[in-house]
Structures are given as C-alpha cells and as structure tokens.
Amino acid sequence: MEQNPKSENLPDGSQVQNPKSNEVWVFIEQRDGKPADVSFELLCKGHKLAQAMNGKLKSIVIGDGVEEIAKETFRYGADEALLVEHPSLKNYRTLPYSRIINDLVKTVVPRIVLFGATVIGRDVAPRVASHTKSGLTADCTDLQVSDVKYLGKDYSNLLLQIRPAFGGNIIATIITPDVSTQMATVREGVMELTPLEKPNEIKITRVEYKPDPIDELVQIIEQHRESNKVNLKAAPIIVAGGYGLSTKENFKLVEELANTIGGEIAGSRAAVDAGFVTPDRQVGQTGVTVRPKLYIAIGISGAIQHRAGMQESNKIIAINTDPEAPIFDIAHYGIVGDATEVIPAFIEAYKHKLK
Amino acid sequence: MFNSIVMVKQVPDTANISGKVMKDDGTVNRTKLPAIFNHEDRVALELALQVKEKYGGKVTAVTMGPPRASDVLRECLYMGANETYLVSDRKFAGADTLATSYVLSEVIKKIGNYDFIFAGRQAIDGDTAQVGPQTAEKLGIPQITYTEEILNVEKNKIKIKRKIDGGYEIVESTLPVLITVLKDVVEPRPFSSKRVMAFKNARSVMDLEKLAEGNSLLYTDRLIHEYKEKNLLINTFTMDDLNLDIQRCGIAGSPTKVHKVESVVLKGGNQIKVEPTKGGLSGLIDQLMTDHIFG
Numbered sequence A: 001m002e003q004n005p006k007s008e009n010l011p012d013g014s015q016v017q018n019p020k021s022n023e024v025w026v027f028i029e030q031r032d033g034k035p036a037d038v039s040f041e042l043l044c045k046g047h048k049l050a051q052a053m054n055g056k057l058k059s060i061v062i063g064d065g066v067e068e069i070a071k072e073t074f075r076y077g078a079d080e081a082l083l084v085e086h087p088s089l090k091n092y093r094t095l096p097y098s099r100i101i102n103d104l105v106k107t108v109v110p111r112i113v114l115f116g117a118t119v120i121g122r123d124v125a126p127r128v129a130s131h132t133k134s135g136l137t138a139d140c141t142d143l144q145v146s147d148v149k150y151l152g153k154d155y156s157n158l159l160l161q162i163r164p165a166f167g168g169n170i171i172a173t174i175i176t177p178d179v180s181t182q183m184a185t186v187r188e189g190v191m192e193l194t195p196l197e198k199p200n201e202i203k204i205t206r207v208e209y210k211p212d213p214i215d216e217l218v219q220i221i222e223q224h225r226e227s228n229k230v231n232l233k234a235a236p237i238i239v240a241g242g243y244g245l246s247t248k249e250n251f252k253l254v255e256e257l258a259n260t261i262g263g264e265i266a267g268s269r270a271a272v273d274a275g276f277v278t279p280d281r282q283v284g285q286t287g288v289t290v291r292p293k294l295y296i297a298i299g300i301s302g303a304i305q306h307r308a309g310m311q312e313s314n315k316i317i318a319i320n321t322d323p324e325a326p327i328f329d330i331a332h333y334g335i336v337g338d339a340t341e342v343i344p345a346f347i348e349a350y351k352h353k354l355k
Numbered sequence B: 001m002f003n004s005i006v007m008v009k010q011v012p013d014t015a016n017i018s019g020k021v022m023k024d025d026g027t028v029n030r031t032k033l034p035a036i037f038n039h040e041d042r043v044a045l046e047l048a049l050q051v052k053e054k055y056g057g058k059v060t061a062v063t064m065g066p067p068r069a070s071d072v073l074r075e076c077l078y079m080g081a082n083e084t085y086l087v088s089d090r091k092f093a094g095a096d097t098l099a100t101s102y103v104l105s106e107v108i109k110k111i112g113n114y115d116f117i118f119a120g121r122q123a124i125d126g127d128t129a130q131v132g133p134q135t136a137e138k139l140g141i142p143q144i145t146y147t148e149e150i151l152n153v154e155k156n157k158i159k160i161k162r163k164i165d166g167g168y169e170i171v172e173s174t175l176p177v178l179i180t181v182l183k184d185v186v187e188p189r190p191f192s193s194k195r196v197m198a199f200k201n202a203r204s205v206m207d208l209e210k211l212a213e214g215n216s217l218l219y220t221d222r223l224i225h226e227y228k229e230k231n232l233l234i235n236t237f238t239m240d241d242l243n244l245d246i247q248r249c250g251i252a253g254s255p256t257k258v259h260k261v262e263s264v265v266l267k268g269g270n271q272i273k274v275e276p277t278k279g280g281l282s283g284l285i286d287q288l289m290t291d292h293i294f295g
Helices: A005-009 A037-052 A067-076 A094-108 A119-132 A248-261 A269-273 A339-354 B039-055 B067-079 B097-111 B131-139 B193-199 B205-213 B220-229 B278-290
Strands: A024-028 A057-063 A080-085 A112-116 A135-140 A142-150 A153-165 A170-175 A182-186 A204-206 A218-225 A237-241 A264-267 A294-298 A315-320 A333-336 B002-008 B010-012 B035-037 B057-064 B083-087 B116-120 B143-154 B157-164 B167-174 B177-181 B233-237 B257-263
Touching: A024 A037, A024 A067, A024 A119, A037 A057, A037 A067, A037 A112, A037 A142, A037 A182, A057 A067, A057 A094, A067 A080, A067 A204, A094 A119, A112 A119, A119 A135, A119 A182, A119 B097, A119 B131, A119 B143, A119 B157, A135 A153, A135 A170, A135 B097, A142 B257, A153 A182, A153 B257, A218 B157, A237 A248, A248 A264, A248 A294, A248 A339, A264 A269, A294 A339, A315 A339, A333 B278, A339 B278, B002 B039, B002 B067, B002 B097, B002 B131, B010 B067, B035 B039, B035 B067, B039 B057, B039 B067, B039 B116, B039 B143, B039 B177, B057 B067, B057 B097, B067 B083, B067 B193, B067 B205, B067 B233, B083 B097, B097 B131, B116 B131, B131 B143, B131 B177, B143 B167, B157 B177, B205 B220, B205 B233, B220 B233
Parallel strands: A024 A057, A024 A112, A057 A080, A080 A204, A112 A182, A135 A182, A237 A264, A237 A294, A294 A315, A315 A333, B002 B057, B002 B116, B057 B083, B083 B233, B116 B177, B143 B177
Antiparallel strands: A142 A153, A153 A170, A170 B257, A218 B167, B010 B035, B143 B157, B157 B167
C-alpha cells in the first residue's frame, strides 16, 4: 500500500513511500523491428509525468536486434532503457513478453507503466496488471500526476487517468490509490510527439531473458502487414462522416468531397459500426486522434468520444441537420442543413473558385 | 471432443444512454437501462457452438452479474449451450476488471475440464478488453486475443487467424487456451424455437429462492432438486460456494476508483454560422483560402 511521506510519523505505523517507486516506464512496441509511433508519444508524456514527481523515465524495449530502438528513446526523454534481446523475442508474443514485464515490474516496482492502446498493448497490459495486481485504465485521453486526498487519506504521486466515461456526457478521472504500480493504455495520436532539443545521454541496461517452455505454447505461423497503412494523423485535411448520413450511398458524398478538396476520409465510431467506413479511419477515443488544419464533420453529432479525437483541429466545419448537435459547440464554422444538399453545393462552389 | 467455457456479460444498452441514468459518483445506474447480451460475447458463444458441432464436446456459459443476468444465460441455452453458471453475490458488486477476472478465474477452476475459454474481445459498457487476458493470466494459460477465424482444431492444438496492428497473423496454440473474438467473426445463430420452449423456464437458485419466498408451500431445496431433475437449473455460485479471498472481490478487490467526474463543458460561442447557400459556402471557401487551408 502506498503512503504519503507526510504520514511517516503517524501512530498507525504507516511507512514511507518506497523511494524506488517514482519511476515511469513506457513499454516500447516494435513491429518487424520498427518502433510504434504511440510508444514515442507516450515517452514524451512520460517525461512530463516523471518530472512532475522527480522520477526517472525508463523505456522497456523487447525484441531481437532492437538496440537502435532503445537508443532512439533517449530523444523522447528516456533516462534509461531496459533492453531485453533474444532471437525468440523477435516478434511480439503474449507469454514471453508478459512474463518479462511481470518480472521487471515485480522486481523494480515502478510507480507508473504506460502502454499503447494497440492490439499488442491491449494484449499485454492486462496480463501484467493481473499478475502484479496493479490498476489499469484503458484508452486514457489525458494523464497527469498529482497528490490526492481520497476518502480522507493523503496519497502522493497518483496518476490521474482521465477518460470519457459511459455515455460520453462526463469525463471521469480514475485513480488507483492503493497499489504500488499504476498502469494505463493510451491510443495513438492522443499524446503529442515532442522530441527533446538535446537528447538525453544514452544509458542502456541489458536484462537477461531466461527462456521458459511456457513461452513457446503459442507459435506464430505467419504474419501479414499492409505497408500502405492509412495515415490520418498526417493528413492536413480530414472529411469525416457520421451516422447522420444514414446510408452508405450518402457516405459516398463524404468521399467525393474529400477527393475534391484533397482530404482524407474518416468516420465516427457509429459510421464504422454501420459499415460506412473502415475501422482504420475511425476518429475518436477508441480510434485515432487527429489535429489537422481542417476537419469537416458531416452528420456527426459530436459525442465526447468523437470530440476527444478531433477537437484540437486547427479549423472545424460542422454540417448537421440538428442545430442543437454538440458538434456545433466546438466548430469554428457551423452549417445547419442536409448533407445531401450541402455537400454537392460545397463541391460546386469549390470547383467554381478554382476555375 | 473439446469442452468450451464461454464468458458472457449482460451489459446496459449503451445506445440508449442519457444523463438521467448516471449516478452522482459517475457510475451508471444499471437498473435504469435496458440490459442486453453483449454482442461480442454472443459471437464467442457462436464460435464455441461451432467447435462443438464440428468436433464434439460441451459448451458451458458463465456470467457474473446481478441475479437478473440469468437472462443472458437463458439466451445461451436457447442458442445451444449445454450448461450455465450464474456467479452472483452482493460482495462481487462494484468489481473492476481485476476483481472480476479473479472471481471468474476461480469459478473456471471450479468448473474445470475445459479445452477452450471463449469471450468477446470487450464489453460495450467499458470497452476495456481486459477481463479476458486478466483471466488467462490468473489461470496461467495462453491467450489468443482479436480472433478473426478458427482455422483448425487438432488433438492438443488450435490454429487461429487473428488481427494485429496493420494486418493479421496465424498462430498455433496448445490447449487449454483463452480466446477472445472480434464482433464480425461469425453471425450468431438465432434462438432455436424448440430450445426456447425447452428452456424458457430455466431458473437460477436466486430465482427459485424468490419464488419460494412468495409462496409458503414451496421450499427452495426441493425446487432446486426439481429444476435440476428437469435440466432447468441455472447453476448458481455465490461467495459461499467459492473459495475466495474477500479482499480480492468487489469494491475491495478493485484498485481503480473513480476520483472525479466532470460534466463536459463546451466552449461554444465563437462559432461562425454559415448559411447552406451558394453565397454562404463561397464565403466560407474564400475564408479558408485566405487562411491557406485551401488552394
């Protein structure tokens, strides 16, 4: 149980907080030997969290021939990298990776461990949290460190795990006061990538991997990745459609507009669920977070989960039939009208201008 | 022959959520929402049933929740489950994913004799996708998450196609293994009308206790015996039926706490209203060109 240092002299025998446990760790995900963007984004956030609690930021790098990745983490604020290399660790597999992280967390007891909310992160983080009995909050949209008084007790360096909750009308701050290690997953693009002007000094600590038969219970037979992945994050203009478009046919107007003005197509979760657009183009808390120069939201009501993924766009245009739709509250330009009429008119006006 | 345990969850229908159903502490007042069968869990059950039909064996459905969660277990019976377990106790209430996975892993150990544990990837009320992997870790067995297709089952092996970031992979696991499935993997079968007739009166021990309370001529023990004889008993585990550490259950066993809940305050105010007319849209496009966004 964590105690505030101030409670050192309390008669109830409270202990001083473990001085070891002001470390922030980020699990660095790699696929085919390439680091995932989200891991570096998390390092940048982790750097700030570590500073806020006078702690150290460590990157956890697991793989085969991934020393270069470990070195790269110092550009994003890592003070030390824990590097675990072995030929059988080349590709992510649940059992060896979770076993390695379990052992590290149990031995060193970091205060915070962050994972990307990717397929890999969401596969490994719960196993580690389960094994180490740590708290884990999925899909956080913000993270902060603060001293907190909770149920009359003082706690230091609690991780405020902030995420929209249930229904989207509220933002909940989750804390895990009574555990040593606090864990969270965060989607790609949520945290900003801000490399240090001067990288930290490289300090790599190699951790030995001890193979165990349990690690080989699952074997990868083959793997396929598409190289031309949609990159919404890099698009300067995004045209997104929502469930308000009603049909896949109407959604084609979104595509037409995007093609006309040179934007990428995106959708809300409802649009993805309805099959209007593929999941890799979902913007929002459980999709991608974007900050384009222009975001056009069409037939999107603007639930908090969606806004979490696009509200920092430079300019937002909202097109919706419902003047009360919450999307208008964050839009710079609001157009109340039916998309099937507004979009063709917009396209025509745009083409006319370019003539 | 392969035996499967399917973890299912009754969830509030998030499509019908309004501010009225939130409690002050930010948790959802579930009693005010329609309760439905979590879709991905239904897909998981369908996969388990397909494995049973192809290779033989038994399908057991398990849910943890309030007494009314027996609704989803009846639906499991309608679809083809052989046996069901309701895990319910006030002491389990308020459980986060860690406490839930602890109780479920102990329940699964008690049921025993399984080759596969199936579950939906995640439930729509939390979207955490944590309970599956957390349960597998507690059982010390491998897991295959994000399953797209079961390719083959052999004596002590299963081959599965699963989603990975940017593509897919094919993996082979020894048994037993916990498998979580994506929502579009298979279409869950409709209820069989024959099975609905056969199992519509299936009841949990709690249902039967309630029945006995309201009628002095009925005794719970006898009812349980009767329903069991007729194959209509939804097996029921409470705290007392399981060898659990109470400190690891319910709120006590849940490290995550809701510290603060804020209503969303919208900025608003600065918005420029654009008329959906030719003139209005032209003006907007001019402005965006001035801002170097267009052109």
